Amino acid sequence: MDVLITIKEKITVEEALAFIQTPTCGGEVIFAGTVRNHTHKRAVTHLFYECYEPMALSEMRKIADQVKEKWAIEKLVMLHAIGALYPGDIAVVIAVASAHRGIAFDACEYVIDTLKETVPIWKKEFFADEQPV
Amino acid sequence: MDVLITIKEKITVEEALAFIQTPTCGGEVIFAGTVRNHTHKRAVTHLFYECYEPMALSEMRKIADQVKEKWAIEKLVMLHAIGALYPGDIAVVIAVASAHRGIAFDACEYVIDTLKETVPIWKKEFFADEQPV
Amino acid sequence: MGILLFGVVKETAGCAVLDCPAYIKDVATLKRWLYEQYPSLQQLSSLMIAVNRSYASDDQEFTDRDEIAVIPPVSGG
């Protein structure tokens, strides 16, 4: 399984696609998490993502190892953005390529669910109805 | 729910992404089906996709209606390529945007599974070890 | 009346539109006639008939004003 794990300021779906596309695979499943313009009906102006980078990368590698053990996945990409993000910006991209689409869906959902539970990244929300700090 | 359904010679993941990205949505799930360079270990040179287009579009609209009834999906894209496709080319793209990622995965997988069962599109495979027609 | 053929059915018949006898007025009779004309179609895992671009059941009737198509197992995606 080829793995690409990246934490950086700006991420794109295209770079994930470029990594996973291969003529040997039939199915690619991609999850993109974007910044919403509201949380519980409160308008969000922007987010700030903070990260304990060496541990975050290590936890992401652990997830990749779990995927490799559980499913016959050929390629896996995990990208996470950090810093200031605005509504519509992409915060996270998970991309999986496999010869079988069913396990590609399962693996992709597993990765994003687990990432949200274990990877030390924190989101701070800034609201429109808040005093600027 | 906004829906984009297209059958044409060349499709891209980018056009699907462009349609579904919105600041109100948190999660986008995309399935891309690409042409493999082998089937049951036989090398594939290319495929030819044939389509009963008016009925295919109608069956795709039926799937969109089912998605709308089952899940709170905001945007749905179904793209299918026709004509000659080569290994690595994209044959189908399904893209779903929803505020909740769990149902985005469910809906995306439902759409591709159902499309493969009901939409009148046929794939003819051409093999490397075959006489040219 | 002309019925539309696709995929392996089109290849078997060697044409994209097949002329079928006027006495055929329902799906079951059409399928029986197709199997007689092209016995190899019986090897397909399914053979559906679409009437006006919708899958039709065996008892559905049609006239020569309807659009009839023969749908072998689909393989899109």
Add this chain to the structure above:
Amino acid sequence: MGILLFGVVKETAGCAVLDCPAYIKDVATLKRWLYEQYPSLQQLSSLMIAVNRSYASDDQEFTDRDEIAVIPPVSGG
């Protein structure tokens, strides 16, 4: 020794690296001390300690050569 703080813990303490007393040599003692220093941390749904970039159980011991971090509930993705 200096321990790394993130997210709401960093905001609560007002600093990114916190100096903790030398007598603290295991995770449980560190957590108890943090809760004493910053009682509001008890309202968090979880408070994990990482030793050398891995989540540590309460009974894990450490020395001042280890990298210690306080991990409030994560919210990436």
